[in-house]
Amino acid sequence: MLVLLDRDGVINEDRPDFVKNPGELVFIPNSLEAIARLNSHGHKLVVTTNQSCIGRGIITEEQLAAIHGKLIEALAKVSGRLDDIIVAPDAPWAATDRRKPGPGMLIEAMRKFNARPGETVMIGDSTRDIEAAGAAGCHRILVRTGKGRKTLAEGLGRHLLPVHVxxxxxxxxxxILAGRF
Incomplete structure (x- = not known):
């Protein structure tokens, strides 16, 4: 199965002021180990992340590469890895179809790994993650970390269901490992 992951709020703590350097990348407990477990069962894992901090001029692509370098190094320490990291650097006012809730990054990942929507799951913490997965036809899991509790409290539209929580x-x-998809 192809597993698509939002980054902020799923793997690491979400920050209202953006993750701007590697020191601000604080991992949610057991998130790295979860990725390693999925790797050990042969799943492909791809981060699909909106990073409007680039489009807003808050950080550069080089700074984002350093942040992702910390993520890759931390995963290696627990025998985990990512097969790819796909980024939408668009500012919200200049959004392309790549920026979630658009499905562009998810479709790009499915094409790259030759996966059909029925063989793909998106794990996110926000309505826009679930909307992107719905638009791409993927299975959907909403986590309660990050914005997840707020997203659940606000409710998900019927058109986005089913969503595992x-x-x-x-x-x-x-x-995923229990074969629920």
Missing amino acids: ADDLDEAADF
Whole structure:
């Protein structure tokens, strides 16, 4: 299965002022280990992340590469890895179809890894993650970490269902490994 992951709020703590350097990348407990477990069962894992901090001029692509370098190094320490990281650097006022809720990044990942929507799951913490997955035809898991609790409290539209809900990425990995899709 192809597993698509939002970054902020799923793998690492979400910050209202953006993750601007590697020191601000704080991992949610057990998120790295969950990725490693999925790797060990042969799943492909791709981060699909909106990073409007680039489009807003807050950080550069080089700074984002350093942040992702920390993520890759931390995963390696627990025998985990990502097969790709796909970024939408668009500012919200200049959004392309790549920026979630657009499905562009998800479709790009499915094409790259030759995966059909029925063989793909998106794990996110926001309505826009679930909307992007719905538009791409993927399975959907909403985690309660990050913006997840707020997203659940606001409710998901019927058109986005079904959505599995997990406490965190670790529990979402359990759903996938149990064959719930």
